[in-house]
Amino acid sequence: MRVAIDGPAGSGKSTLAHALAERLNLTMLDTGAMYRSVTLACLEGSVDLEDDEAVTEVARRVRIEFQTVEDGTQHVLLDGRDVSEAIRTAEVDADVSRVSAIPAVRVAMVEEQRRLAATGDVVAEGRDIGTVVFPDAEVKVFLTADPAARAHRRALQRNVENPEEELAILEDLKRRDEADSTRETAPLVAAEDAYRMDTSGMTIEEEVQRITELVEAAKASVPDAKQDEIGFEDEGKQKADATESPKTAPKKATPKKASKDASDEDKPAGRMRVFAHHEPDEFYDTAERDFPITSRALLGVTIGVCGILSKTLWHWKLEGGEKLWKAEGGQVVVMNHESMLDPVIIVVSGWMHGRRMRPISKSELSKNKIAEWFFARVGAIPVERGTADIKAIRRAQRALQRGEDIVIFPEGTRIHSDEQEVTIHGGFALIAQLAKAPVLPIAIVGARDGAPGGNGPLRPGRVWMKVGEPLTFDQISEKNRKKRAKEMERLAMERVYALRDELRAAHPGKM
Numbered sequence: 001m002r003v004a005i006d007g008p009a010g011s012g013k014s015t016l017a018h019a020l021a022e023r024l025n026l027t028m029l030d031t032g033a034m035y036r037s038v039t040l041a042c043l044e045g046s047v048d049l050e051d052d053e054a055v056t057e058v059a060r061r062v063r064i065e066f067q068t069v070e071d072g073t074q075h076v077l078l079d080g081r082d083v084s085e086a087i088r089t090a091e092v093d094a095d096v097s098r099v100s101a102i103p104a105v106r107v108a109m110v111e112e113q114r115r116l117a118a119t120g121d122v123v124a125e126g127r128d129i130g131t132v133v134f135p136d137a138e139v140k141v142f143l144t145a146d147p148a149a150r151a152h153r154r155a156l157q158r159n160v161e162n163p164e165e166e167l168a169i170l171e172d173l174k175r176r177d178e179a180d181s182t183r184e185t186a187p188l189v190a191a192e193d194a195y196r197m198d199t200s201g202m203t204i205e206e207e208v209q210r211i212t213e214l215v216e217a218a219k220a221s222v223p224d225a226k227q228d229e230i231g232f233e234d235e236g237k238q239k240a241d242a243t244e245s246p247k248t249a250p251k252k253a254t255p256k257k258a259s260k261d262a263s264d265e266d267k268p269a270g271r272m273r274v275f276a277h278h279e280p281d282e283f284y285d286t287a288e289r290d291f292p293i294t295s296r297a298l299l300g301v302t303i304g305v306c307g308i309l310s311k312t313l314w315h316w317k318l319e320g321g322e323k324l325w326k327a328e329g330g331q332v333v334v335m336n337h338e339s340m341l342d343p344v345i346i347v348v349s350g351w352m353h354g355r356r357m358r359p360i361s362k363s364e365l366s367k368n369k370i371a372e373w374f375f376a377r378v379g380a381i382p383v384e385r386g387t388a389d390i391k392a393i394r395r396a397q398r399a400l401q402r403g404e405d406i407v408i409f410p411e412g413t414r415i416h417s418d419e420q421e422v423t424i425h426g427g428f429a430l431i432a433q434l435a436k437a438p439v440l441p442i443a444i445v446g447a448r449d450g451a452p453g454g455n456g457p458l459r460p461g462r463v464w465m466k467v468g469e470p471l472t473f474d475q476i477s478e479k480n481r482k483k484r485a486k487e488m489e490r491l492a493m494e495r496v497y498a499l500r501d502e503l504r505a506a507h508p509g510k511m
């Protein structure tokens, strides 16, 4: 598990990283301390900081180590000497931005950071962790806080009581923010998929709690086989190791040994066992092709029966279907929601062309055990509506990254008439953003007449669907991540309703 924490000076990265390291038994990596140590070595050796080559030579030569002492605090050693305090002076503050802007210095530091973290579980904090050092970190966080709050925090850390001095800290923070954000190599920017957290009004407990939830969600959405691959250990094992290992960081995380069981070796990685009890969660986290053969048979039969019945009763047709069937990777399919037929028909039509489609279903549908059992096996992923259901979002993201399609009805509930008030649930844009997947708008008409819901009987008739052009984030010029997602939401739903109008115009009388 790698947790990347980035953010400007004084945003609370170190405090948060320390607390997380302790709570989750991770090795803490303070990358700022490394740039500070190089700066200190240069100042002490009277190296000209304008001479990039000389500074780089220092960065390559020095030995930087971290050591956790008895009281749990982490100390920084520069060539064996404890410099934990010496690297936090105003002199180092003043020059560290200059040193950290030298590209070759960064190359040397990033290499060292990856080496220090190579053994496994780490929480690393800095400016470029989520973007450069560990772009594939399982959890990425970008902290912000208003400058005055950050300066005050720093002043408290340094026991500064004089307002003049706090003002000087504030000025220095602003200067470093500017330098760190505008430098050419690895500037301070949030990774696209980072979780942004403004810590101005938060307590450290709240921060830790929130990030712990993200870590739990990330763990839950990585199948066991994958956890082995990236070096997860089970909790009990970690605790035992922690008490035995010397208090020197970084601790070595020993990856679990691969099973030597012969029957396991025959299995493709991640395939679920046939004769075993499976929790619904395992289905949500696994590719359909890795479901146990019994579940795949059930899915095949369900699709077959639904396909024959729905085709016979409603002769449904999907215009422009090749945009769904021939797509390269997973897509986020968004549709208007008229009746229970919508998910059935779209999943069946995708399946007939070899697509594996995972509908996002409201969690209420899986409240009773039988429904939960069934929906899990037909590939549905439940979402808690009206909440930021990070678990569901991550599951959908990973399904897309495996090449499965996600089917979402952003209206959240069936819309029985055009007069009904509609609230669009925007999670689909965030999912697409995280997975870097296109959004495919599709409209459906006729399903409302065919299966009106409630006690209304099924009525044979015709159902039409139409697929629009895929939408990608490249088409959106907005730079701010949240606004980009909002714009994608707006565009996609606008397309869905335009497609629906086209269908209604082509098939008068169909709602």
Ligand code: DC
Binding pocket: 009, 010, 031, 032, 033, 035, 036, 096, 097, 100, 101, 125, 126, 127, 128, 129, 176, 180
């Ligand atoms: O987090 P800090 O204030 O200790 O960092 C000191 C400086 O090091 C900061 O001004 C920017 C730089 N830095 C960096 O460029 N990249 C990192 N990953 C960490 C810190």
